[in-house]
Amino acid sequence: FRKTKDLADNLTTSNNPHLPRLFMNTNLAIVVPCYNEEEVLPETNRRLLGLMATMQETGLISENSGIYYVDDGSRDRTWELISNYNAKSSSVHGIRLSRNRGHQNALLAGVFNAPGDVVVSIDADLQDDINVIKEMVDGFNEGNEIIYGVRSSRKSDTFFKRFTAQLYYRILKLMGVDLVYNHADYRLMSRRVIDCLKEYNEVNLFLRGIIPQLGFRTATVFYERSERYAGESKYPLSKMLALAADGITSFSVIPLHMITWLGFFVSLGSLAMVVWILIGKFALNSTIPGWASSVLPIYFIGGIQLLSTGILGEYLSKAYMETKRRPRYFIEEII
């Protein structure tokens, strides 16, 4: 066993990406974004440490593997808890952002600052089955660079969440954006993949859309998603909608094309109306001064114009925010 481990040490740390990683002892970093998670954190930490210990015993991951909690500007005792865990275990680390920057940014802060040959990102609320991490690391050792955790069912989600999620995947598909179905941000990424990710400079990084575009050998592991262990969802409808809109406007210009087509068809329609009016006047000689025919188009065209300017505005605001190149987050403290 000892021999295998030494061999593994030499090979896993090798910079040669073409070498097969048949063995083990992978340096794993688990990144957990946390926003006001004092209620779940004790249980999450207990389970994650337990999992790491078993993976270390079997030599699957290395001794210097660790958990990296990112405190996304929590206002409860989250940071205090993280500091305690850090004091008790050398495997627990904390990254504290200067204020709340949202889940995606907290995730990036963790992924970009955690060392490790591989990084697994997972939510703090234990909705995702942590035991799948083993399979993910196995998948990495078999040569995969990205491994998606995918929910095999959404039984634990409310009807509303399931319905809106379905609708969202449909819309995105229509817009030409291919997302991994039923995959959130539970995934493994290799060091190489993270280095590639760093080259995306856009401020609003929609990871679920970008990562499938990177390429590399990819695998999927399935798990049952359970209910939040404790506490409330930190993703209210408003944040969900913002993320959804980001997903569309960051990846697709089809809404802009739609405006063009809409304009085209409405113009065509109004031309037809002119013909109809002319026929009415000269052929049928029955021009009844109609209320509907004059008022309805005003609303109709007005609505379309507002919609079109709105969509243009969405893209313009996106371009505007991107030109500022504002930093995504500031780190206040790392332990």
Ligand code: UDP
């Ligand atoms: N989260 C975060 N910053 C935020 C909102 C959420 O870091 O502004 C974290 C949160 O602590 C959790 C993960 O993102 O670990 C997912 O949030 P949540 O479970 O509340 O979302 P849901 O599962 O309800 O969509």
Ligand code: MG
């Ligand atoms: Mg959750």
